[in-house]
Amino acid sequence: MICPFCKADDDSVIDSREADGGAAVRRRRECNQCKRRFTTYERFERADKLVVVKRDGTRVPFNPANVMRGIVAACGKRPIDEDTKAAIVREIEDELNREFEREVPSVEIGRRVATRLRAIDDIAYIRFASEHEDFRTIEDIAAEVKAVQESPKDVKDQRQLFE
Numbered sequence: 001m002i003c004p005f006c007k008a009d010d011d012s013v014i015d016s017r018e019a020d021g022g023a024a025v026r027r028r029r030e031c032n033q034c035k036r037r038f039t040t041y042e043r044f045e046r047a048d049k050l051v052v053v054k055r056d057g058t059r060v061p062f063n064p065a066n067v068m069r070g071i072v073a074a075c076g077k078r079p080i081d082e083d084t085k086a087a088i089v090r091e092i093e094d095e096l097n098r099e100f101e102r103e104v105p106s107v108e109i110g111r112r113v114a115t116r117l118r119a120i121d122d123i124a125y126i127r128f129a130s131e132h133e134d135f136r137t138i139e140d141i142a143a144e145v146k147a148v149q150e151s152p153k154d155v156k157d158q159r160q161l162f163e
């Protein structure tokens with residue numbers, strides 16, 4: 001595998017175990033160059049790939065890399081590690097495979113990404129939501145910002161105050 005941190009193609013598997021009730025194999029890997037660790041999942045490929053239906057009606061094959069691209073863009077330099085981003089993509093892909101037979105609306109994918117980003121980082125959430133088709137008007141974005149501001153501060157935010 002290509003190391004997500006230093007891009008070297010030189011790693012060792014340090015742990016391998018069943019995941020998702022046996023539907024996948026989870027491998028913990030360590031890069032032999034930069035010594036950082038990352039996780040890969042190996043799973044069966046669906047014969048009938050999911051198709052994403054965009055708002056304008058065009059259809060494209062589902063590609064987890066596109067989901068990741070949206071998340072990375074929204075996260076920017078926010079302190080969200082690569083494993084967390086990869087886990088969001090994986091969870092959403094698993095959900096879609098379970099819940100949709102053949103086609104999935106793009107807004108459905110966006111909604112699931114937004115829900116997860118909101119749970120981990122307000123700024124990334126707002127950025128994603130402002131790009132997302134469901135939040136097209138400035139009033140919608142303003143309402144979301146207000147909702148986030150009014151939600152109780154969590155421990156993560158308080159810690160940042162003292163850094």
Ligand SMILES: [Zn+2]
Nearest residue numbers: 003006031034
């Ligand atoms: Zn590396």
